[in-house]
Amino acid sequence: MSTQVGVALLGLGTVGSSVARAFADRGKRLDAAAGRPLRLVGAAVRDRRKARDVGDLAVTTDPFRLLDDPGIHIVIEVIGGTSPARDLHFAAFERGRHVVTANKELVAKEWNALHEAAKLAKRELRFEAAVAAAIPLIAATRMLAASRPRVVRGLLNGTTTYICSRMESGLGFDAALEEAIAKGYAEADPTADVDGFDAAYKLSILISLLEGRHFHPDNVRRTTLRGLSADTVKAASSRDAKVRYLATADFGERATKARVGPEEVPIASPEGAADGPTNVVTIETDLAGRLVFSGPGAGGDATASAILGDVIAIARAMR
Ligand SMILES: NC(=O)c1ccc[n+]([C@@H]2O[C@H](COP(=O)([O-])OP(=O)(O)OC[C@H]3O[C@@H](n4cnc5c(N)ncnc54)[C@H](OP(=O)(O)O)[C@@H]3O)[C@@H](O)[C@H]2O)c1
Structure with missing residues (x-):
């Protein structure tokens, strides 16, 4: 086997710890x-x-100690x-490292600057984990480059799906949100999820890939889930529908319209069937027709799966 590839982790929280555990538990498979x-x-x-369960992994509060280490080739x-x-x-x-990230906010907002920096450095920027965690949606979207996109539609945020489905069992919005926080689905500050920022970042990344140019998340119209009423949920049910926090992009002839917010979906649809961290994404294009992706869209291990896929792809291509 050829030269060793050094990897550094910036962040050792939910996702970083899962990545570290995967290195410890399945090193041979990764190699x-x-x-x-x-x-x-x-x-x-x-x-x-x-306290951290990461064995004897060296930990520092100075990320530059890792960035400056010449033995590091890939930064996560x-x-x-x-x-x-x-x-x-x-x-x-600037130091010639490749970058792999799950950071949807940064990629969505700084698309051009990050891609330019990577190009200038002749290094890779990969972010499979930033959208729909374990579902290889970024890779799939890149493979659609020959097609004209028509529609992207789906559930890109598990917390809002969880809240909507708990409200179907009779909980009010506040109680469903509290439960989502207690179970670790939502952050203590749930703004990114329930006010649609998280879904908007992910949708903006998908649109940017499909259009081949930056679509800023500020151009995604956001409607909050806050205050969704029990009556609205009941009324949907009487029409054989469910309320879901839907992300939608319509690629018109002139301008692309993108929105995230609560909408009704048929009970029998893949979106209607989802009730937790499962993401469901439909992409329609002229050449490829209608593609539906579904799978774990959050969680440490699901996100680590995508990150490690990116790390492996970079390492395989290194000479
Ligand atoms: N959680 C998921 O299911 C999920 C899924 C897909 C994508 N993502 C994305 O993955 C990223 C990480 O999410 P997460 O859930 O793992 O977050 P998290 O649990 O809050 O972990 C964040 C980590 O970053 C460290 N950190 C914070 N500020 C730092 C600094 N200035 N210098 C060095 N380290 C610093 C924290 O250190 P301490 O441990 O010392 O506090 C912590 O280890 C985010 O971009 C998120 O959107 C998460």
Whole structure:
């Protein structure tokens, strides 16, 4: 086997810990898939004192210690948000590292700048995990480059699906949201999920890929799920429908219209059947027809699966 590939993790939370565990538990499988040994060198965190189940992995609060290490070839950023993640992406490219991320917000907002930085550095930016976690939707979307997109529609946020389905069992919005937070589906600050930012970031990434140019998330019309009433949920049910937090892009002749918000879907549809972190995404194009993707759209291991797929793809292509 050829030279070892050094990997650094920036962030060791839900997703980062799953990635670290996968390196510890299935190293041989990863090496075989990459065609060369992969080594997780260390991880950067915010708080060193937190207890973590990551064996003897070296942990630092200074991400630049990892970025500056010449033995690191691939940087996985799973901190989230734009600061300090944005600067760390640029710093990684400046040092000639490849970047793999699950950070939908950063990729959606900084599409052009990140792609330009990667191109300038002749390094890869990969973000399969940023949309629909385990579903290889980014790879599939890239394979549709010859087709003209018509519609993208689906469930891109598991928290809102969970809240809607719990309201069908009689819970009010606030109680369903509290339950989602208690079960770890929603953050303590649920804004990104229930106000549609998370779904808008993911939809903007899919549109940007399908159109081959940046579609900014500010151009996605967002309607909050907050205040969804029990009456609305009941009324949908009387029409054999369910309320789901739907992400939709219509690719018209002139302008693409994108929106996220609560809408009715038929009970018998794939969206109507989903009740938790399952994501369902339909893409319609002129050449490929109607494609439907479904699977785990959140969670540490599901997200780690996509991240490691990206890491392996980069390592295989390295000379
Ligand atoms: N969770 C999911 O199911 C999921 C699915 C798909 C995509 N994603 C995306 O994956 C990313 C990570 O999500 P997550 O759920 O793993 O988040 P998380 O549990 O909050 O973990 C964030 C990690 O980043 C570290 N961190 C924060 N600020 C830092 C800094 N300034 N320097 C170094 N490390 C810092 C934190 O350190 P401490 O541990 O010391 O606090 C923590 O380890 C986000 O972009 C998210 O949108 C998550």
